[in-house]
Amino acid sequence: MQQDVLRSELRRRKQRMTAQRELVLKAFADTDAEHLSSEEVYRKVLEKRLRISKATVFRTVELLAEVGILRKIVFRDGIVRYELVEENENEDQQIICNQCGKAFDFSLDKVDALIKKAEKKTGFKIDEVQIKFYGLCPECQERLERIRKATNSAHI
């Protein structure tokens, strides 16, 4: 699958397929985590008792992003992670809880309509949209409400 895409892209660029590049790609294919930082990729490879250097991970992950196999995502706190680019592109949006920090993906139609509108309005040719919703997840809403009540009865 992605292996082959990588191989042919590398050929086009006169670059080489190496064990390390396979390892990094495999780390993404094997994990069930949504995103991986370079550090996490590095550890995942080491766990399998296979050798790689951090510098190579950084270089490889960047290469895979250039080629379009990975997408680079800079999180709100500045941490850089990568994820496999999938088919269902514009349908996965992120929603992040400001309280507990948990992030969830969910899909939302309507995004295509939004893109069309933005293209018409600006003349851009849009090929990617990132939507991030920030707010309170249901659990934190509840928890905060509980705390609020307890505090009120204690202090008033």
Add this chain to the structure above:
Amino acid sequence: MQQDVLRSELRRRKQRMTAQRELVLKAFADTDAEHLSSEEVYRKVLEKRLRISKATVFRTVELLAEVGILRKIVFRDGIVRYELVEENENEDQQIICNQCGKAFDFSLDKVDALIKKAEKKTGFKIDEVQIKFYGLCPECQERLERIRKATNSAHI
């Protein structure tokens, strides 16, 4: 305006109003740039021949974000910038050219509808949305098209 908000927030927190905190706030009030990094704030203050240290800028900008006067934005390339929080919140979206890197703001209605839908779908209480469109601006579309034509006639 923001000065007063800051003053009273500081009082609540038993913190102090200082010359440096005013300077940083003023940097945001005075600039016409959309966002400023800490580095940029630092330089803006120095330009006015006023003294401040980088460490203080980092600390102050973080404080202003906590207080809600600034919003921290981590850009796609990992650069951290801040902007004044304004009223017209959810209406300014960003559109960024992948080619020349220019970024524009523009407003788009429909966003409220999108928020409602997302809230219903996830149970979150959403208080902020960031939408970033990535694509090609009109100029780059033209330029690339011109280049493509020139290259084709040369090589075929």
Add this chain to the structure above:
DNA sequence: ATAACTGCAAATCATTTGCAGATTC
């Protein structure tokens, strides 16, 4: 064979921290 790749260690860059002296309330 040779151009591309890797690992290592040193370099860089943004941000953070510890602390002594300055400042605000």
Add this chain to the structure above:
DNA sequence: GAATCTGCAAATGATTTGCAGTTAT
């Protein structure tokens, strides 16, 4: 006057780079 700030310089942490040796084509 005491707690809070600031500036400085050193520390940190993530990423990048230079280079000599290794590997894929």
